[in-house]
Amino acid sequence: MDLIHPHSKADVLEVLREASRHRTRVLIVGGRTHMDKGNPCETDVELWTTMLDDLIAYEPAEMIAVVGAGMRVGDLQRALAEADQEWPVDAPPEATVGGVIAAAAVSPRRLSVGAVRDSVLEVELVTGDGRLVRSGARTVKNVTGYDLHKLVTGSLGTLGVIVQVALKVRPRPQARRTVLAGGGLETAARLLERVPLPAAVLATPETTEVRLEGWGEQVEEQTLAVAGSASVIELLDEAPFPLRRPWEERALVLEAAVPPSRLPELLAEAPDAWGALAGVGIAWVGLDAADGELAVVRERAARLGGIAPVVKGPGGLGDAPVPAMEVHRRLKASFDPAGVLAPGRFWGGI
Amino acid sequence: MADVDAAQRALEDALGPSEVLSDPLSRALYARDASMVEGACALVAFPRSLEDVVACVRIAGEHGLPIVPRGSGTGLAGASTPIADALVVVTSKMTRILEVRPEDRLAWVEPGLPNLDLATALAPSGFTYAPDPSSQQTSSIGGNVNTNAGGLHCLAYGVTSNHVLALDLVLPDASVVRLGSEAPEAAGYDLRGVVIGSEGTVGIVAAVCVRLTPLPPDVRTMLFDFETVEDCAATVSAIIASGVVPAAIEMMDHGIVVAAESFAHAGYPTDAAAILIVEVDGTPASVRAQSEAVERAAREHRVRSVRVARDEAERGLIWKGRKSAFGAVAQIAPHYHLHDCVVPRSSLARVLAGVYEIAARHGLVVTNVFHAGDGNLHPLLSFDRRVPGTLERVLRASDEIVRLCISVGGALSGEHGIGLEKREFMPLVFTDDDLAAQACVRTAFDPDGRMNPHKVLPEGARCGDFAMARGADAAGAAASLPEGSWI
Ligand SMILES: Cc1cc2nc3c(=O)[nH]c(=O)nc-3n(C[C@H](O)[C@H](O)[C@H](O)COP(=O)(O)OP(=O)(O)OC[C@H]3O[C@@H](n4cnc5c(N)ncnc54)[C@H](O)[C@@H]3O)c2cc1C
Numbered sequence: 001m002d003l004i005h006p007h008s009k010a011d012v013l014e015v016l017r018e019a020s021r022h023r024t025r026v027l028i029v030g031g032r033t034h035m036d037k038g039n040p041c042e043t044d045v046e047l048w049t050t051m052l053d054d055l056i057a058y059e060p061a062e063m064i065a066v067v068g069a070g071m072r073v074g075d076l077q078r079a080l081a082e083a084d085q086e087w088p089v090d091a092p093p094e095a096t097v098g099g100v101i102a103a104a105a106v107s108p109r110r111l112s113v114g115a116v117r118d119s120v121l122e123v124e125l126v127t128g129d130g131r132l133v134r135s136g137a138r139t140v141k142n143v144t145g146y147d148l149h150k151l152v153t154g155s156l157g158t159l160g161v162i163v164q165v166a167l168k169v170r171p172r173p174q175a176r177r178t179v180l181a182g183g184g185l186e187t188a189a190r191l192l193e194r195v196p197l198p199a200a201v202l203a204t205p206e207t208t209e210v211r212l213e214g215w216g217e218q219v220e221e222q223t224l225a226v227a228g229s230a231s232v233i234e235l236l237d238e239a240p241f242p243l244r245r246p247w248e249e250r251a252l253v254l255e256a257a258v259p260p261s262r263l264p265e266l267l268a269e270a271p272d273a274w275g276a277l278a279g280v281g282i283a284w285v286g287l288d289a290a291d292g293e294l295a296v297v298r299e300r301a302a303r304l305g306g307i308a309p310v311v312k313g314p315g316g317l318g319d320a321p322v323p324a325m326e327v328h329r330r331l332k333a334s335f336d337p338a339g340v341l342a343p344g345r346f347w348g349g350i
Numbered sequence: 351m352a353d354v355d356a357a358q359r360a361l362e363d364a365l366g367p368s369e370v371l372s373d374p375l376s377r378a379l380y381a382r383d384a385s386m387v388e389g390a391c392a393l394v395a396f397p398r399s400l401e402d403v404v405a406c407v408r409i410a411g412e413h414g415l416p417i418v419p420r421g422s423g424t425g426l427a428g429a430s431t432p433i434a435d436a437l438v439v440v441t442s443k444m445t446r447i448l449e450v451r452p453e454d455r456l457a458w459v460e461p462g463l464p465n466l467d468l469a470t471a472l473a474p475s476g477f478t479y480a481p482d483p484s485s486q487q488t489s490s491i492g493g494n495v496n497t498n499a500g501g502l503h504c505l506a507y508g509v510t511s512n513h514v515l516a517l518d519l520v521l522p523d524a525s526v527v528r529l530g531s532e533a534p535e536a537a538g539y540d541l542r543g544v545v546i547g548s549e550g551t552v553g554i555v556a557a558v559c560v561r562l563t564p565l566p567p568d569v570r571t572m573l574f575d576f577e578t579v580e581d582c583a584a585t586v587s588a589i590i591a592s593g594v595v596p597a598a599i600e601m602m603d604h605g606i607v608v609a610a611e612s613f614a615h616a617g618y619p620t621d622a623a624a625i626l627i628v629e630v631d632g633t634p635a636s637v638r639a640q641s642e643a644v645e646r647a648a649r650e651h652r653v654r655s656v657r658v659a660r661d662e663a664e665r666g667l668i669w670k671g672r673k674s675a676f677g678a679v680a681q682i683a684p685h686y687h688l689h690d691c692v693v694p695r696s697s698l699a700r701v702l703a704g705v706y707e708i709a710a711r712h713g714l715v716v717t718n719v720f721h722a723g724d725g726n727l728h729p730l731l732s733f734d735r736r737v738p739g740t741l742e743r744v745l746r747a748s749d750e751i752v753r754l755c756i757s758v759g760g761a762l763s764g765e766h767g768i769g770l771e772k773r774e775f776m777p778l779v780f781t782d783d784d785l786a787a788q789a790c791v792r793t794a795f796d797p798d799g800r801m802n803p804h805k806v807l808p809e810g811a812r813c814g815d816f817a818m819a820r821g822a823d824a825a826g827a828a829a830s831l832p833e834g835s836w837i
Contacts, residue, residue, distance in 0.1 A: 062695060135788070139692035143768070260453070317537070322538040323529055335790070
């Protein structure tokens with residue numbers, strides 16, 4: 001497999017023009033941390049974005065950072081931390097910004113920080129046939145035409161190479177605490193109801209981690225509310241969240257998404273390595289192999305109105321129906337007319 | 351060729367005769383939105399269900415009528431102003447709340463439901479629908495979705511897109527698709543995100559699944575007044591720099607304070623150069639911490655007085671003045687023209703000074719009431735269009751204001767959209783390739799160009815190769831409105 005390391009947007013344009021001309025199939029690679037999300041596909045070259053890693057503009061008082069898409073999340077967070085800010089995505093430090101966006105990685109703090117797409121204000125994209133297009137603006141609000149940047153968030157490298165983005169960042173909370181409580185999903189549901197505005201409530205089979213973030217006094221106030229509604233095992237300040245990710249110790253991890261109230265049904269018979277975000281409806285389920293269990297969880301997620309792509313290991317995205325398939329096909333044909341960008345990697349075989 | 355009579359008969363059969371209007375008065379009523387652009391339409395239809403919407407789209411297609419979706423018509427960009435033989439599909443009879451599921455933090459609603467009716471209905475459940483445009487009493491959820499509406503509280507809560515999980519869309523070929531999901535992630539590209547803010551050009555939204563946000567346990571509303579606009583604007587940046595993201599930061603300048611006060615009697619200081627309304631919310635402890643930081647920032651910028659709402663009634667009063675500001679400007683002159691640029695917060699003072707200078711040079715009265723926390727300006731030019739030459743001056747001043755905002759790195763529109771009024775400005779911020787890519791997105795939904803034609807993209811923007819005249823000015827933009835529409 002050939003590797004290509006573009007140093008500039010101009011390089012990327014050139015590479016994709018050539019690829020389209022010669023029908024060379026391209027797999028776009030960032031930090032390689034989210035590559036398992038996507039269907040298996042055959043490609044001829046890998047395009048690495050990691051040299052496109054400039055911090056282009058960052059004005060803390062605007063809460064906006066403009067960066068090259070190949071910038072490592074860890075480097076970005078360090079730069080932001082100097083001004084006491086963060087990009088609230090919680091991806092591994094070696095992941096790239098563009099990769100997190102293309103994979104629409106889900107933050108364990110989704111309850112309070114929202115989806116990745118909500119933080120992407122502007123994108124510069126090189127299309128499959130080598131055109132540079134920009135969408136959005138470097139402002140927190142913007143209704144100026146069609147939001148291409150929404151379209152490419154989660155597109156798994158099938159519409160173009162994200163080369164540069166403007167991100168909405170936010171102040172880092174002054175206090176961060178994880179309260180570990182006894183009890184799984186039922187406890188989590190109770191805590192979600194009784195604790196005012198938690199940053200996250202993550203249930204595992206036997207315990208619940210409540211993440212509290214904000215002003216010092218506020219976190220104390222919320223801690224009391226947790227203690228009043230569950231048996232507290234441990235209080236940990238400044239600890240990582242989640243404390244542990246047992247599902248990641250398995251060979252295969254599914255990222256199921258269902259309406260939040262359906263989590264108990266989804267997980268009723270699941271093997272014991274899972275973590276579920278109460279009030280959100282995301283569950284990471286660890287499995288030992290891509291055998292029958294994968295199909296069972298998937299089928300169940302589908303029945304509950306959701307999906308369950310694999311995010312670690314083999315197994316792909318699954319065969320959930322894609323709405324408006326014709327619209328999808330036309331989009332793919334417009335942005336990647338020669339079909340060179342990871343053909344088949346996306347939902348619906350796109 | 352459009353066959354209006356046949357379309358009318360078919361629509362009357364499908365929807366019932368009382369739901370289809372074709373008389374001149376009704377057609378005139380639905381020939382414009384709340385902007386300055388006027389157009390014309392052939393028929394107006396009022397669907398009552400998803401099936402009715404499908405029938406409208408199908409029949410319009412069969413008889414060659416372009417379709418213009420319309421909610422409450424409060425749009426400020428001419429996006430629901432119809433042109434020529436259009437069928438206007440009004441959602442104002444689709445106002446049901448279909449389902450509220452607090453356990454899933456979602457609700458399904460019909461598109462014509464007024465925004466405030468949803469928030470009011472949700473309140474007893476302890477949740478709300480966060481986006482709250484100033485027009486929320488009237489504007490519809492479907493209209494909000496299609497303009498990606500902002501509101502007074504989007505500084506902390508985000509815009510409409512952050513709060514819409516899924517929608518049922520009737521595509522231009524009359525098929526129905528559900529985009530997005532009740533689950534937090536969905537299969538496929540984020541077409542939901544593309545429909546939001548698409549100004550009725552990709553289909554008709556027939557149902558919306560909104561995300562419910564828990565009502566904060568505590569809230570504090572504060573009013574600060576300043577002797578200079580610069581101090582007031584600088585306070586906005588200082589608040590953000592202190593690490594606080596209030597729920598809302600709204601700014602009003604002297605002219606608008608005076609107008610709003612005589613209308614709403616909110617107790618605003620009418621001798622202030624500018625005021626800020628800041629609202630913080632959260633748990634009681636976080637509200638205390640945030641208010642302290644906000645007050646400190648204001649004191650460092652020579653705030654003259656600080657008023658804290660003591661109860662819900664006083665809070666309502668402070669907001670009443672803000673929300674009725676646009677209505678109140680009618681006292682200044684009969685017409686107004688409003689811009690909606692977004693600029694970096696740190697350039698607010700400079701841009702405001704520029705706006706005053708431009709208005710003065712053109713002999714126009716300008717007032718400002720806007721979402722300062724988001725840098726979202728709303729310079730409001732008041733005038734009397736019956737005075738010859740005034741409209742031309744307004745358009746010239748508008749053009750300069752837009753260019754000023756763009757020159758500091760701003761966006762053409764923060765929440766009102768592009769519609770007909772701003773489409774010829776699009777080349778100021780986008781290249782030909784950018785616009786071609788946008789045209790491809792639109793074409794993917796609507797290959798035959800049936801849905802709300804002429805809106806959003808400048809004339810000439812097509813999916814594929816194209817070239818066009820760049821950077822038209824406002825007078826040029828008015829002159830290049832599509833045939834059949836005018837200011
Ligand atoms: C006094 C005043 C204050 C305002 N304040 C704000 C504010 O704070 N924030 C803000 O964002 N806006 C504001 N606006 C602008 C306006 O209210 C918003 O743009 C609002 O979202 C429009 O909703 P509507 O129902 O009136 O839509 P309309 O004006 O009827 O339509 C707007 C657009 O949406 C399309 N559309 C409507 N319904 C549908 C549907 N069901 N399917 C497909 N397309 C559809 C139309 O074709 C059109 O393109 C204000 C306007 C006024 C007059």
